Structure formats: structure tokens, C-alpha cells
Amino acid sequence: MDTNNKIADEELRAQVRSWLGENWTQAKAASLKQHQPLWGASDELKSWLAEVVSARWAAPRWPTEWFGRDLSNKQAKIIEAEFAAVRAPGTGQDRTNLWANTLLAGGTEVLKSKLIGPLLQGEVNMCLLYSEPNAGSDLAGIRTRADRQEDHYVVNGQKVWTSGAMTADYGMLIARTDWDVPKHQGISYFYCPMKQEGIEVRPLRQITNESQFNEVFITDALIPAENLLGNFNQGWQMLQTALAYERLIMGEGARGPRSGGNKKAKNVEVLIALAREAGVLEQPKLRQDIAQMIAYKKLNALNGARGKADISQGASSSLMSLGKLAMSRILHEEARLRTEILGPGSLFEGSDYSDAENANFLTFQAYLTSIGGGTDQIQRNIIGERVLGLPKEPEVDKKIPFREVRAS
């Protein structure tokens, strides 16, 4: 078997290399390098992805009926390595495409047939419709409702902290479908069409003065019944599946330099350079603080590398859950240090004051890590409970009908 596999590996490598050699032309590589729009794929990318999908390279771990090849993880990695070697995008979507993975895991045959191909080809833009003004840390407290009427659901409510909602074709939405059972048991999970009258998207102005997120107001919006993912009223379980994919993807992305820290990370040099430029690099207290901040970064990278080495493929690592908390401290501390280095120079904003702009932006943007995707406080609960095995707090609203749950 070992021998068979080895032959298959080499055959596969030869196959993908030859395919790339034929199809990944210099012209395509050049056209894909530029003009990447912020939301959604460019036409050039879509056209390339269509080629990748039809050649069954996009999601090789998946079953053959869904554009895949039913390959092992190890062989899929061979394909990814070949694509990476020539910097061609499009493969590995069976790991990285949140939307398609979630749909494959829970979608109806109708919906999968309709959307999985387009999702892999970048033809469909997506967004997440989870958080609500009154359901942040407590996501199971959502009050957006979906009521079944004949062959569709009618949705009413408000979502917030949605990125990409302006251009999205569908949103992965959780809504309450039963108010008379405990909070986790009356939620369903949908692919909600965004281009319809009942959906109003408003940009949310952030403290950084950017608008990276939206509020989404939903009034009698319609979702076809076949857009339900997972079972009716079992949306919480479906959500956990989707969140697990998300964490896996984010974790890989956020882990910092791949090497354990042999190379000096670029932003390290930037901080020392900033202090040198400001003429304060020789201040002993600042040196200690900068050293400590760089240490936090390196240690986080080392934890990430160790976590990656420790865990078997696809499993979630306890070290990974620490990364978000670590980054939160790193970002807030980096913002503090940038401010201290600049002193009164940090008072300003605008393009003439790029150092101040960076320090001030980071001061605010750091909250996206310490609040967004679960506050540091929620994250400490998760680490305490799931990693260290400490008992949960008493949950006052876990077993009562949602109708009776206290709300703000």
C-alpha cells in the first residue's frame, strides 16, 4: 500500500504540475496580480477559478460528485504545494472556503447544486448575519425571527457587525424559529438572499472613522425553504460547525510567521526604527518595554508554531485559543508604545502625520481583536472551560423557554 501510494503521489504531482504548466500562463499570473477588488473576485480570477474547478483541483478532498477527487489530506497538500510553487490561487478551498464548506456540510441537495459550484468559482459574494445589537457575547440570545409560510421563511430583525453585506448575494443567517423552547434549541440556520427588498444594508461608522462593517435591517425578507442548513431548530449545532471552520481558517491566517521566529518580523524592526527616529531609543525604560512587546510577539509566534507542530491535521489546538488573547495584548501594547514613542506627536491625525495616524488607528483598531469575534473576557471563559476544564458558571437562561429569557 505504501508503495502504491508513493506511485500515486508522484503521478498526482506530475499531473497537477503538467496541468498548471499548460493552463497557468504568464499572462494569467500577471492579470491576477493586479486589480484585486476589496469585495468579490475580479473577472480574471473568476475565469481562472472556473478552470480550476472544472479540472477538479479546487477542493480535491471533497467527494467526486461535488467537484472533488476524494483525496487524502496528504495528497491534497501535494496539489496545494504545486499551486503555491507557481503562486496560482484556487486550490485548497476544501479547507479555506468557509461558505462552501458550511454549505456542503449542511445544505439541501437543491441548494448545493445551485451554489457550490458558483461559490468555488468566486461567482457568489457572501456575508455573515450572526450578531445582533442585543446578542453579542451571547449569540444564542438572537431575536431575529424566521417564520415559515408555505414554501419559504419570512424574516424580521436586525443584524450588526456584518462585513461585505453591501455586495453580498447571500448571507449565512441565524434566526429564531421557536420561541417556546430554551434559547439554544429554537434557532435555525439559513442561506439568506441579500438582493431583495426586505434587506437594507447601512454602513456602520467605526471609532476608527472607517466603515468596515454594516448594520443589516431585515423586514419581511423571504428565504426559500430549501435554503435551510442543517435541521429546523438545530441551527445552533450548524453554527458550531460553521464557527469551527471559521476558527480553523482564522487560526491559520493569524498565526504570524511560519518559522518559529528565526527571522526578525518586519514590524519589530519598525518599532525600533520608530523609537530611533524619534530619538528615544536610548531611554532605558522604553527599551525594556519595547523588548517586552517584541517578546510577546515572538512568544505568540512560537506558540503558534508549536501548536501547529503539536496538533494533528485539522484538529483544533489549545495553543490556538491563546493566540487571540495574546494578539489582543500585543496590539494594545503596541499602540501604547507607539504613542509613548511619539509623545505629543501622537496628538495629530491625517496623512501629514502618518506615525501619529498609525498609533491612533492601532489604539482603536486593537479593540477589533479584544472585542470582535468574542471579547477577551469571553475568550478567557473559553480557555478556562474548554482548555483547562474549569466548570462553567451557572447559566440562568439555559433551560427556560426563550420567550421568558430576560433581555436588555
Next chain:
Amino acid sequence: MDTNNKIADEELRAQVRSWLGENWTQAKAASLKQHQPLWGASDELKSWLAEVVSARWAAPRWPTEWFGRDLSNKQAKIIEAEFAAVRAPGTGQDRTNLWANTLLAGGTEVLKSKLIGPLLQGEVNMCLLYSEPNAGSDLAGIRTRADRQEDHYVVNGQKVWTSGAMTADYGMLIARTDWDVPKHQGISYFYCPMKQEGIEVRPLRQITNESQFNEVFITDALIPAENLLGNFNQGWQMLQTALAYERLIMGEGARGPRSGGNKKAKNVEVLIALAREAGVLEQPKLRQDIAQMIAYKKLNALNGARGKADISQGASSSLMSLGKLAMSRILHEEARLRTEILGPGSLFEGSDYSDAENANFLTFQAYLTSIGGGTDQIQRNIIGERVLGLPKEPEVDKKIPFREVRAS
């Protein structure tokens, strides 16, 4: 009325001054200055207190039937001022004598007649029998039991963190007297005789290598029925009264310099001197840290002074509840700084290394403030709930019979 009072004030001042002139002789002052034993009053002190009590200066705010004069707080302060002017001890016990105040508040006539006089005269040594190995933060979780038998109670259990138990004649004890009601409702409060067979006192060796506290093992110890304070099964309320006296006394004692910080506190100079001696006072980071530490101390003293000015007599101040948390940080930080100043010199112990001894002792002793008398964590709950008015946590054991409460 104002005029009447003024005459009475002056008369009173003259009276006490003349009495002190006659009775507070230089010989007595000299004999009381020396040989103050660690536990219990010296014979000289007892004899002086007996004079103070019989002249009704010991507790002037108290009713006349209990050695008092029924005086207003203002007039009692006059007496205290005169005693303080000649450094005579013994008055103001209606504010400062925890044992006598608690007994007066809740004792039976029999017990009061027997002990109030001796307590004021320093004839009786006392200790506190509250905490247990399994009831620390959660004092209402005590499991020492007192069972009524004819005209006395039979007590069994174990107490801990008791100071002065070796020499005590009585301990103020809480014990469970009803196991079938919720935890706060089945506790009673006693004056427990300590010199009896059923009481075994063992010194508790602390991490500082001192033995400031004891463990008390109680086996079939007897308490006469008339030694119950407050009502049967309402010991929790009685305890709150006693704790309020204790906080008042501790709060006055712990508040630091009376002036708002005009005078440089002595230990401030010690830290700077220590750093100078070690040749590290010019290190910029250390200077910042020492400055910050001294700042914490000064701010705590200023808070105390402001609290004292803000509150009306006898009331508890919100600033007072902050003092313990502040001291905890101050002591731990002072220990850290002493260690940093000494560097490797902090590795040693013993009389030849007094600077190291101080740094190491304080490192450990600081926990007496951050753990003893309620941990910092419990203190933050108290501040959050009682001062800021934040809601309490769900209390899982509050309403169930104590018998069913989960224990370690």
C-alpha cells in the same frame, strides 16, 4: 440650646482634665509605656483601666447602666481629646473595643453583667472563631455545629486563622444550629469559653515562617445557653454587626497618615534610601516605578482623608472599602520593588541580610492583605455590588437547605 451645650462641653472638659490631672500620674504613664505584652494587657494597664472604667470615662457614649454617660459623639470626642493630650489610654472603647461593643449589642443580661466590665478593664482576652478550612471566602458555609442540650450548647468543628487563641478566655464563635434551612438562616453566634477540655489550639505555621495564627479544634466543647448573642439561628445578622464594628476599627487604623499627605511618610524615604544605598536610584525605570509606588501610597492616604471628611460620624464610606484593595497593590508592589532594588542580594534570609529579609517577608506578608479578611476578588465583588450597585451573581446555594449545599 447651643449655649447650654457649650457650657456642658466646657464643664466636661474641665472635669476630665482635672480627673486626669489627679489620676494620670507620671509614674503610671512611665509604667504603661514599657512592657506591653503581645497578647493581653499588663497588670499596670489593667489597674489603670479599672480606674478609667469606674470613673465612667471608658465608654462615655454608652448608657449609664453599662459604665457609660449617655453622651453625644461630640462630647465623647472631648474626652478622647483630653486623654490623647496626655497620652492616657482607656477611653473611646465605645468605638474601639470590638468585643465589648458586640456583647453590648447582642448579649444576654447575664453575660453582659458578667463580662462587660472585665472586657473594658482588659481582664478578659478574646479571639475570633469565624473562618473554617472549608468556609473562607464563603463564611456562611461554616460546618462547625452547636447542638442545644439542656442549659448549654455542645460544639464540634474546626476553626482556622484565629489570632490570640492561645491566651483567649473567650472566642466569638459562629456555629451552625439548623441544617435544614438555607445557609444564612441556620447560624448562631456565641461567646465560647476557651479554657476547657474540648478546645485544642494549635499554632499555624505561615509561609513567612511565623505563627501569628492558630487552628482551633473543637470537640464536644460546652457553651452556656446565656452565651448566645442575638437570636437563635440569627447569628448571621449578629455577625454583620460585629463585622461592621471590626471594619470601622480597622478602617480607622489602616488609613495611614491623618494629614492628607503633607508629610512625607517614613516608608517612602526608606524606599528611596534603599535604592540610593544599593546604587540604583539613578536608574530611570526604577525611578518611575518607585515614583508610581509612592504615588499609590499617597493616593490611598488622600482617599482615606477624603473619605473621613466626606462621611458623617460612624457611617461607612465607599472610599474606605477601596483602602484594602489599594493596600494590597501597594504591599505587593513594594515587595516587588524592594526585590528589584536588591537584585541578587534578595536571595538571602536571616539577620545578616536584613534588607533581603524585609523584601522576602513583605513578599509573603502582602498576601495577608490580599487574601486575609476577604480576598481581593471578594473585595472587588463588594465594591462592585455595594458601592457601584452592580447586580449580584446568581447564588446557587442561597435558598436550599444547608444540608443539601455542595461542599469541597
Next chain:
Amino acid sequence: MNKLSLEERVALRDSVHQLLTNECDESAVRTTMETTSGFDPVLWNKLAEMGIVGLIINEDQGGAGVGPIELETVMEEVGAALLCSPLLASGVLAAELLNALQNDDVSSQLLPAIADGSCIATAALTGQSGCWTEGGVTVSAKGNTNEWLLSGSASYVLHGQNANVLLVAASTSDGLSMFVVEAEADGLSISGLPTFDHTLRLAEISFDKVAAERITTQRPVWDAVIQALDITLVALAGEQAGAAEHCLAATVDYAKTRIQFGRAIGSFQAIKHMAADLLLETESSISAARHAAACLADGTDDATEAVSLAAFACADTFVSTAATSVQMYGGIAFTWEHPAHLYLRRARADAQLFGSSSFYRERFIQQLEA
């Protein structure tokens, strides 16, 4: 200097509170901070009429004639309301600098107009380095008794773009002197700086042989500057303490009503303990600011030490309280519409206006060593 009784002080505070509640709510602040001048002239006049602008100006110059204690009291309300105004620049820094220089002619000429709000004054004391010591001055003056010309530049000038009159520190061949410059003088160029705290106005000023009047004085000039900076620091400390207290109170109110997991979030220890720790900080900052004010008013030996303590304690407390409150609020405070970031911006600005916390911690320990 007079001192108000406790009752009078409470009344003063109440009246300021009432005015600011009516005329300086969050929406007024948001409107004002986006105007060019960065202050509301109508509210400015009301403050002047109430005696707030001239609070520390002597009665014979049209002021209220009180001192640091009353000023600190008022500033706590100013901080809580995030008032946008040149009060600190004109009514405190410039006014006290004139008080300190003890030149009756110049004082009589300027202080009444400062007190009634018709003249906005400010002081230009440091250059690009933002170093608030004598060495930080980068304007120089040449001339004789009658004619002086200033050259060089000053920066971090509080409300410089709104000032009618500038008090400028400049080095001369005889050492440092203070000068009066009219905002319309030839050769003067005042550029507003784009501040991250939109409720703040700072300017950079360049002097190209600008005619100036020298303020003669018997005192060493930098001593007078320190006196003015000290009371300004106390006022700023009051603003910081009042603002921090407000931040905490607002956050605690939110934590009582925001429900997650079927409970008010303030019932969770994570939030409750953050609030308890912040209460220690905010109460300490109030103690520090008030103590410094009292020491300055009484002229105690350790007044400068107390001012240093207030400077860093209040600056650090306002920053940490405003920053922590954003975390406690969670997502809602990440939106522009929520006021939390306005306080955080102000806190970060206040912490740099007249030197960093490290600078004042070092000054503090130097005073303790002395």
C-alpha cells in the same frame, strides 16, 4: 485670592453642571467639535457671564477672584461634559501667566477682556519638541526697550487659531522674556493643527520678525511660567478626574442594563472587577486633583509635588478608564455614534498636552528626593 465656602462651591458646581447639561450635551459637543473654531461662542459668552472664564482673575480686573480649588471643581464638570472651549488656554494658562508676571499695566490691559470672554488669549511656550521646560523654547527676540521683533516658531499652542492675543516666551540676549503679540500682527502665521481629539484645538505659529510688546517683570520668567503651568495642570487634572468619573459611571449604568446570557453583564465578575478597579483609580484621581488644588491654594511647601502627582495620576487614570470602558461596553463602543471614543480621544490628548506622565513622575521623585 478668595476661597468659596463649601456650600458656595457646591452651588458653583451645580450651576456649571446645569449650564453644561443644557448647552453641552453629547450632540452639542459633536456639532461644536466639527466647526472650524472648535467652540461655541454663545456658550462661551454664557460661561464668561457666569464668571467661569474669569474665575482666577482678580476681582479688580473683572474676574471672580477665586483660586485653584474652585477652578478644579468647575473643571470636573467641564471634563464630564467634554466641553469644547478655550477655557484652559485663555481663562487659566494665559490668565495665570499674566497674574504671575505681576505687570499691572499689561494685566489691566488684557485681563478684563479675558475675563469677560471678549478677548481669547493663549500662551506659546514650546516648539516642535513639545518639551515644557525652558530649553523647549524656540522663539527668539531681538530689540530694545521700545521695539522687539520675534522670530522662530512655537507649537502645541492651545487654541492658537482662536486667539486674539498671544503670550509668547522668547529668548533674548538677557535670557528668557515674555511678550504680548496681537493675532493680526505682520509676520505672524498661525496654522491650526489637525488633532486626533476633535474637541481640541492646537496651532503651530511661526514668527517672522513680528513686532511684540515685552512684559517687564521682577520675577524670573520661567518661574512665572511654572506657576501658570502648575495651575493649568491642576485644572487639567480636574478635567481628567471628572471625565474619568463620568466614563466609569456611564459604563456602570450600561452594565446594569445590558443583558447577556439572561443576566446584566455587570453581574459577571469580569465586568464587576474591572469596574471596582477603575473605581479605585477614579476616586484616587479625584483625591489627587483636589489635593493639588488645595496645596496650590494654600501655597504649601509640597504644592509642586502634589501638582506632579495629580498630573500623572489623573492623566493615567483618564486614559485607562476611557480605554477600559470601551472594552466593558463591547461592540457598541466600537461605533462612531457611541460617545466612548470621544472620551478616549480627549484622554489621549490631555495626557500629552503639557508633558507626559513619565515627565511628571520623574519631577515627582525629584521633589521627594530633595
Next chain:
Amino acid sequence: MNKLSLEERVALRDSVHQLLTNECDESAVRTTMETTSGFDPVLWNKLAEMGIVGLIINEDQGGAGVGPIELETVMEEVGAALLCSPLLASGVLAAELLNALQNDDVSSQLLPAIADGSCIATAALTGQSGCWTEGGVTVSAKGNTNEWLLSGSASYVLHGQNANVLLVAASTSDGLSMFVVEAEADGLSISGLPTFDHTLRLAEISFDKVAAERITTQRPVWDAVIQALDITLVALAGEQAGAAEHCLAATVDYAKTRIQFGRAIGSFQAIKHMAADLLLETESSISAARHAAACLADGTDDATEAVSLAAFACADTFVSTAATSVQMYGGIAFTWEHPAHLYLRRARADAQLFGSSSFYRERFIQQLEA
């Protein structure tokens, strides 16, 4: 130097863990730490037989011939168990110093006896200042090729009172040299110092014209010392990381079983969040120690930087974890009988043994600047 495979390393770790579980439980530690020598000769021999004492000594000198990675692994177990022994002094610092000096004669004379535990060696490298740089040496040597006499003093000598042989750094007219001194030599006076960490042994040594053998070497002597200190720091980092991890695990176990208010205290956010924060620290310290070991083993360019990082990260983590664990335990950890204070004492000692965290943070940033 050989490297063990991952499986072999796990087996090594397991065998050390098993030995220490059997022979070095808390009660054994408490007994040993109150003896004069401060180590258990029986256990010492078992460690030597197992190859632990000679772990980094070459196979041809009787050692196991492995390197920093295996050493770090073992030291995590040593730290967790609070082992009292001269392992760090003899098997690491002295052994690596001999390795580094590359003098075959002296190595052949000493290393086999060090490896089999029959000879306890240590190094005397600094004086009263406790400054671990070349300038900290306060012993001087006079003599010629055949006869050298040492005078002066050394302090902070790890297990000096238990040593049979001392490696002494001394300044000569030609610069720094290393010398071998027998513990029984005339003129040598070794005084044990009373350490706050009872599991530690330190000595002060005075030299009054003590006859010594100079170790000739081709390398700059302080370079060899730095090589030896670096591996010692990695071993210490492993000890600290392992001990910190143990402290946290024990505290978390307690928090799961200690009931207050009808709930395990670990269900309260106050305790849970402290534990979560400590987990980040302890995992980071393990990463730091292992990474430094790997860099030393591979001789990467940034090895010294990685050692510095491990030195301060692991020292600080062990101190903060041990200190916080006392707070999490509450009253019970305030008693002598509870082991928490033993770890805190060790943590405080380890943090000072070869220079402070500040020293290594400064070294770290210097390396980053370079």
C-alpha cells in the same frame, strides 16, 4: 552532539518523571532542603546512573553526549518536582564550561567524574556585585605557566559548599583566565550562604593565595563562559517553565474541587480568568525555553537572542505564576505546610541566579538592534 528522536526524548522525559515521582515527592523535597548539603546523595547517584548528570558531556568522556534540547526536556521535569541537587552547577554550568574551553587534558581529567556524579564541580564567575559580565570578576591570579595563586573572592557560587572542584574565573596580567581549584586547597574558604529558597545552595568563596591550575585554551575565556552560561540559562528556563506549568496545573486542580458558595471556585470568572491568563504565560514560557534549546542545538544566528528571550520570559512567568497561584489558592497557601510557597521561593531565586530579567531584556533588544 547527538539529538534524540522525539520518541527517545519522550522516553527520557518519562523515565525522569518516574524517578522524581518516586524519589522526589513534596515530602522528600522538604526533608532534603533542610539538610546541610541540600541534596540527596542517593537520588544524585540514580540521576548519574540514568545519564542525567552527564547529559551534555560527550560520550567519550562518559556522558550521554546529547545537547540543549534533551537537557531542556529533563529540566522541565526537574522544575516541576522542585528537585534539590547540584545538577545545574555540576552537570550543566561546569560541564559546559569545560566543553567550551576545549582543553582535552583538563576535560579528560574532570568530565568523566562529573558525569558519573562522583565529582561535584561548579564555577565561580562573579563577585559580590552578582554581575554576570566580565567586569563582575573579583578574583585575580598571579604566577607563571606552572604555578598560579588566586586571591580575592567570588560569590553566588551555585552549590559551592558541595563542590569537590571549582572552576574559577580570575584576571591575570594577560587578561581573564579559567583555573581549576580543588575544594581542599590551602587558603580557600567556602562559606554557605543562607538562602531564602531552602532548596537552593549558594556559597561565598574567598581565595588567599590559593594554588590553582590554569586551563589553557585557544578561545577567548569569556566567550567560553558565555557559552556555558547560555546553556545554563536554557536549562534554568526549562526548569522555570516546567515549574510554572506544574504550579498552574495544581492550582487549576484545586480550583475544580474547592467549593465556596456552593460552586467550585474555578467556575467564578475571577479565578477562571486568572487561570486563562496564566496559561498564556506558561505556554509561552515553554515555547521560549524549547525554542532557545533548539536554536542552541542548531547553532542558529539568533541563538543568543533566543536564550535572552527565554531567560526573562521564563523567569517572569515562573514568578508570576507561583505568586498568582498563592492568591488563587487563598488562605490555605499562606500556610507553611502547603507547597505553593516552595515554588514561589524557587521562582524568586531562579529569577536572580544569573542576572535579572531586566538584564536579559536589555541584552535581547541589543541583539535585535544589531
